[in-house]
Amino acid sequence: MALFNKVNKGELKARLQESDVIRTTLSFYRYVTIEEPASFRAMLFKRLEEMAVYGRIYVAKEGINGQISVPQSNLNELHDYLDGLPLLTGMRLNIAIDDDGKSFYVLKIKLREKIVADGLPEGAVDPAKGGTHIDAETFNQMTDREDTVVVDMRNHYESEVGHFEGALCPDVETFRESLPLVHDLLEEHRSKNIVMYCTGGIRCEKATAYFRKQGFENLYQLDGGIIEYARQVKARRLANKFKGKNFVFDERLGERITGEVIAQCHQCGTACDDHTNCANDACHLLFIQCPTCAEKFDQCCSSKCKDFISLSAEDQAKTKKDLQFNGSKFGKGRYKAHHDEMGLDLG
Ligand SMILES: [Zn+2]
Ligand SMILES: [Zn+2]
DSSP states (O other), X not given: OHHHHHSOHHHHHHHHHHOOOOEEEEEXXXXXXXXXXXXXXXXXXXXXXXXTOEEEEEEETTEEEEEEEEXXXXXXXXXXXXXXXXXXXXXXXXXXXXXXXXXXXXXXXXXXXXXXXXXXXXXXXXXXXXXXXEOHHHHHHHXXXXXXXXXXXSOHHHHTTEEETTOBOOOOSSHHHHHHHHHHHHGXXXXXEEEEEOSSSHHHHHHHHHXXXXXXXXXXXXXXXXXXXXXXXXXXXXOOOEEEEEOOSSTTOXXXXXXXXXXXXXXXXXXXXXXXXXXXXTTOOEEEOOHHHHXXXXXXXXXXXXXXXXXXXXXXXXXXXXXXXXHHHHXXXXXXXXXXXXXXXXX
């Protein structure tokens, strides 16, 4: 750990890009009571560091949630280690679909209040009492039916670049925001089959348990989420009902599932589904930018950010506190106002 503190982020990223170690990106989660998250974290960190694992893992009393990359040569060892931990026996490792192995450059294991922030009081939902898990084939059959409604339980910037045909995609920035909003959307569909999905399944475990408590009955969740769906569709040659990209929370920012590009550049409106963070670190807005606009705006979200990064470090420091950038103003995922500013109506 000491080593990481002495080396800056840019240096670590550069090392990763240059490295010829072949890495596999994967994710996992389990809702399970972890009595002593701090000691569990310490034990995990020691072994994963030995296996040169990079990534981000959250440990809480309610369970574990991880997105990591591991040198391919250590994949079996990692699997056996995790499987050997009584709390994690039998946990699925969701292997990434479209993977260059450059997903993470450092290992961080953080203690959290919850592995998925839901804004609910402790113990309000029991993820073990969620909806019925369905596989890709059942998902395809069910979603062909008129009496089924599909709900995307992810955030707007995720569903914007890829989602299932006909899914309700709530305009939310966080999971906690989505629960009341989806509740409103579902009121008129109470009698139908309700099928929920997210990236890997973790959010649906909670969401379906929450909606069961709210009196909804026919609740289903896509087992293993979009990642497992894409794997099954490929392995079993099923029809693929997912369109576009699967947004991921790592350096890749997305995995291509199908060829269709369903989003547009936020600056010029041309077809594009490449997320990027504004190059102005004081802004860091997450937005969609095409290569032409990237060049025109020096990888920035606006002329304001472009002008700011062209200043000397001294002038930046002087003016920074008086300026508000899109990202600092609206948060990581909030770019609605940015659309307005650019005069774009993206519907
Ligand atoms: Zn553009
Ligand atoms: Zn910016």
